[in-house]
Amino acid sequence: MKTKFDVDFGSGVLTFEINKVARQANGSTLARFGDTAVLSAAVMGPNLKQDFFPLTVHYFEKAYAAGKIPGGFIKREGKPSDREILVSRLIDRPIRPLFPKEFTREVQVVSYTIATDQVHTPDVLAINASSVALAVSDIPFIKPIGAVRVGYIDGKFVINPDLNLMTKSELDIVVAGTYDAITMVEGSGREVSESLLLEACKLAHQHIQKIVTGIEEIAKEAGKAKIVVEPRKEDTRLNEAIKNLVEKELEEALFIHDKLERQDAIEAVKQKYLPEIKKIYAKSYLEEKKSEINRAEHSDKLDMIDKEGLLDEEEEALLEDFEADYYDYFDAITRNLMRESILGKGIRPDGRKTNEIRPISIELNLFNYTHGSALFTRGETQALAITTLGSIGDAQILDNIEGELSKRFMLHYNFPPFSVGETGKYGPPGRREIGHGHLAERSIEVMLPDYDTFPYVIRTVSEILESNGSSSMATVCGTSLSLYSAGVPMQRLVAGIAMGLVKEDDRYAILSDIMGMEDHLGDMDFKVAGTSNGITGFQMDVKIEGINFDIFSKALEQAKEGRMHILSLMNEATANIPCAVSEKAPKIFIMQIDEEKVGALIGPGGKVIKSIISETGSDISVEPDAKVVISNRDKQMLEQTIQIIQNTIDPNPKVDEVYTGVVKKIFPYGVLVEFMPKIVGMLHISEVSNTRINSIEEKYRVGDRIKVRLIRIDDQGKYSLSAKEFN
Template sequence: MDNANYTAYTVSEKIDDSVITIETGYFARQSSGAVIVKQGGTEVFVAVVVSPEAQPDIDFLPLTVEYREKTYAYGKIPGGFVKREGKPSNREILVSRLIDRPIRPLFPKGFHNDIIITAMTLSADDKHDPDVLAILGASAALTISEAPFEGPIAGVRVGRVDGKFVINPTYEEREKSDLDIVVAGSKDAIVMVEGGSEEVPEEIILDAIMFGHEYIKKLIDFQLELASKVGKEKIVVEKDEFEEDLKNKLVNYKEEILNAFKIEDKKQRNRTIDEIFNKVIEDLEIPEELQTKAGFVFKEFVSEVMREQVFKEKIRIDGRKPDEIRPIWIKVHPLPRPHGSAIFTRGQTQALGVVTLGAPGEEQIEESIEEGEEKKRFMLHYNFPPFSVGEARPPRAPSRREIGHGALAERALEPLIPSEEEFPYVIRVVSEILESNGSTSMASVCVGSLSLFDAGVPMKKHVAGIAMGLLKNEDEYIILTDILGDEDHLGDMDFKVAGTRDGVTAIQMDIKIKGLTKEILQEALERAREARLYILDLMYDAIPKPREEVSKYAPTVVKLRVLPDKVPLIIGPSGKNIKKIIDETGVKIDIEPDGLVKIYAVNKEAADKAAAMIDELVMDIEKGDVFLGKVTRVEDYGAFVELLPGRLSLLHVSQITGERLKSAKDKISVGDVLKVKVIDVDEQGRAKVSLLDVKEEDIPKNKDIFQG
């Protein structure tokens, strides 16, 4: 074998106290480009394949990103019966989206070749998250491939520990950080932002983004160095003469399109625009084989007309001004039986939020490189059924988009969720999208907060979200507040910001142009803050504080505190005692090693009964106490009396009557219930009891809980 064919090409860049390295050349050589990105003991492999031919009759980039975390990377074998990796986890789907979003805008118009990006974490240490390395790897692999990628870009994570920004913080540092955002950018501008924070002000978020951009520039330089060594010749995208000619002819239909924009209802407006396109087909006698391509050109022209109108007249598709929010309607507790519910409507976007409170054991269990096996007691699930956009098709399994939107809304609300000590429930929020016309994820944040308040979850503040848009024409730009679906599709930016009155809790930005400047980001954040405060005022008017009590249909929670050495008494031999309580009452019981006992029951009666049974098990037995006890065994020398479950005492034959008895069996039988007094307790807690000194007026210590 000629080892010269397997030469490794390596570039490195120091990022604070750590080094990031990119290698290529000796692996996956049949792909269009492949790299391994390393930081510490974490290594991510990324391969890109570009198809030689373009897909016909499409107007989008056919890009697929698949990120997978191999369990061998962190020294484990997959769980379950099938000992191999299965379908992508939510974490893997979210990282796939994180890779996809910053690179998708950076391809020339008209490039329709299939691009498949495969990223795999091959090694994972306990410090460095592979997700930002995967973004870097995707960019590097594209940069050295034949794909006409207009990068490179890079991604970094920014945290803030003790008021100081940290680049690519370790897992330990992230635990102490009050913000956690991923920033992706080119040499000159920001192309994506994703993350959350603990009510951090907008100006600090902006500083964090720009702090990350300085390191991004360094990571771009060494990708260019690698491309200079091994980069391939790029595919050239040719102009389409049919498209250019048709675009010039569409100018004659501009006024009709402008009139259609005045229609406020989305479906009616879109139907009218479709009718204009059909007229174009008929008037220009476009042959059937070119009608699909003509539709793409028409859509682009509609976008240009929309943009021109906003720039000239400062009036949007539905007649609003750039900073105007659509009418908002809120209804709290529309559903009687769920534990909490609300409806949030903003224009033609409507979300139904439903909260369910659960007991321990109902947590969501997830496994990832980042957290290992983790139990989630707060979860938000987002559903986007076809009827919400008027589509006549059957429902399907949650898409990557649904998982991504749910994760964003969950991240926005999570900083305000009370601790388990304060509120010992598992909390599930479901956002059902009933209507969609722009920013359903931010509607999910709003309806989630409202329904959590309705459920009596003791959140200290409401959380709201808003989506901002952008139209940019060279040096001129307009920021749009509360964008419509059409403004998202036809515009240049989708910038979602969620938070409280005091700061940001979640942020997500995607763009369709090559990047944004600091000035645009700053203005968008400020406009989003103003809109968020307006929406929060309406939410506080609807329900100003969480309800004092949870729903009567929610599980009842009773907390008990016992001495740690009493815990084995509750559990009993082989779990006998706790099983008996659960079987007789139907409750769920969670016991901490420090003696905290939490009882979850469907009603108060069951909880009280379980608590009484636990009290009985841990009750102290002291000299002089009077108990009711059941005789479990009789011998000549005495009887064994069960004072409390599993806790026997000896009634000696001499303590039964004042007379001398030959055998205890002469007076006592198994099953007898006796009122006895404790006359002694030894060091092991074993009691001796008597019938001699018991008076009729003595009240047994266990009279309220004696089971007989």
């Protein structure tokens, strides 16, 4: 049997080896692209009774893949990095809709990057490897997917560009899908147009079809037979009975505009009719189920249901199944009512039309001691975004298999349980929080000024205080406004909107600014962020087997209309508020020095620069191009640091220059001041003030730091100072 297969991958060839490694998994493959290698394995758990599909996806990057030993004391890989979590989500999202609804056995899909050539990225390779592992396994994966990355470089699309090319790309998009349609889009762009994004996805799908065809051939030749999943038997009589009882009241509850009131009303209807349905149908339900498992010997106990409620353990379990079926049918009726209202009447549960956006309110500069803040509220979704400015020493250092990187913009998204009126655990951010924060971060990052223009490290935290859908896009809007409040000179404001889809056969409706129920009961979640000039971030997930490009194109255009509306409100909110750095933020000064003077500033073993930092409390960074970046929260200390550095690299005093010095010794007629390193001058009592002072001691003490001007250098090289203008 053939075990090694090649698949066309646009800019190269994917190689998959089957039945070579991880052979006790249900399915596995060792995938290579160039010299980058990923191992993927898919495993299925036992057939346990449960009412959900527990799919988990894990992606890990091993340090040895890049020839590195992990840092720290432990010297082994620890908890997953943000990057590993983000790639895990990239794999999870396109495969999740492609399992039978009735399938509830646990499935784990695990990928290891075990070699990297620093040229070909392992993330897209891991998506394809996971698809192969599932395709060759006996796990009931409906159809394989393929994935590619698309760049746009020098006016041309490039499929699966390498890391070097991606630094020049105006577009970074990962597209996954089946042979028939795309199922996931994720990426960012430098204000790209809707038409360019659409063309990129169309081109991506052409290459995805080649990959899927290759994977289907692999599964045909080297795959296992899939296990059979029995379709659920629909109890049409029970379903109709529930529908007839609940439909009228449920429809009234479904279209209550307030989220919590609507949830409570729907739950009340659900619980109201359960006892009545159970009383009418429980006996026949038990009889039918017992006949299925050949338990007719217990039929004499059926009469006890109405009388005493006495049931044996198996009958109790069957009645639990009955309640579960009731809840499933009730939820299906709820789903159908909502979808039919949208498709038939164009009316959504909160009364909006399909392209209507919820009311928006915006507040800026809410707090005096934060550097920037904004409260963005859209309907029942609310994001409080707070920005902090820091110096270069606050940058985040990322050490991954592609090398060490410095990150100067960080956006952190928090979703506390109280935002949806619930109790819950508090702790490190979950996968969803990391994913939402990353999407918002990359949507805004392209609009930030470069370091030379704005030499700050920036951190924004988005606290979701209330949520009813689209909280990640509220984060984009809130963060953009918070950055403006903090004085960050963005090129343009960025807004985001989440789009939804309801599709039944050939009928469909695209929804703008979806709320939680529409996300839960709909078929698509498509987030688009951008400026007035174009798209900067996007993410699409579908819950059906894919969408066609006609729907995709219309969703993009409708999203643009919504984005422009939101941007107009954001521009209106900022029109009369200056974009200025807060007085509470650190002050930063950049000075260029001669390269040959860097050594004098740093000193042997860093002695000189460390002493300046210790003396002034400033953060000082010397860049490779001999730029010196100085920051301090105190303006006077910043100026003092600048002067000390200037004096250090240019130790020749200049007449009429102002210096900050230290009083070293006091005489009756004046004080000696060290105004440059190891250089002292005399400040005569007559030059202390324009008004008469009786004693020099009443003005100065040894160790005082004072401003002086050098007014004279005599023939013997002695320095005379004056402080009149400063007193």
